[in-house]
Amino acid sequence: MPAPTVLSRCVFVAALFAATAAIAGEPPEFLSSPDPAAASLPFSEAVRSGDLLFLSGQIGTAEGKNELVPGGIAAxxxxxxxxxxxxxxxxxxxxxxxxxxxxxxxxxxxxxAFNEVYRRHFQTPYPARSALAASGLAMNARVEVECIAQAPKR
Structure with a gap:
C-alpha cells in the first residue's frame, strides 16, 4: 500500500472534523488570533468542534515579526x-x-533535532504523532507543526 500523501492526510482530517461536529451537534467555532497581522491570513488560528480544538500549522516566526527566528531547526x-x-x-x-x-x-x-526540542515541551504520555518531509514550507521554514487537542469549552 502506498504511503499516505499530504492530500490524503488533509482528507482524513476534514472527515474527522466533520464527524466530531456531527457528534457534538454544534457548528464549529472558528477562532482568530489577537495578532493584527494574522487577521489578513486566509485561515483561522484554531477551530473548536465539540470538545476538540484543531490548531492551524505553526512555523517558527519571531515574536511580532514576519520572519523566522535565527538558529536553525532547533530554534x-x-x-x-x-x-x-x-x-x-x-x-x-x-x-x-x-x-x-x-x-x-x-x-x-x-x-x-526536532525530537530533542519536542521532548522539552511535551511529557509522557506523548501525543500521537505523524511526521513527513515536505518539498517546501511557508517562508522556507525548516519545520511546521499542527495539533489537535481535547479541550472542552469552559
Missing amino acids: ESDRILQRIEDVLKRHGASMRDVIKCTVFLADIKGWP
Missing part, C-alpha cells in the same frame, strides 16, 4: 512549540491536552 522548533502553547492557552487548553501532532519537515535529516 524554529522551540518557537513553534511556544506558539502552540500560546494558542492552546488562549482557548482554554494546555500542552497536556494535545492528543495528536503532525510534523512537516523541510528535510527529514532534521528529525533528531
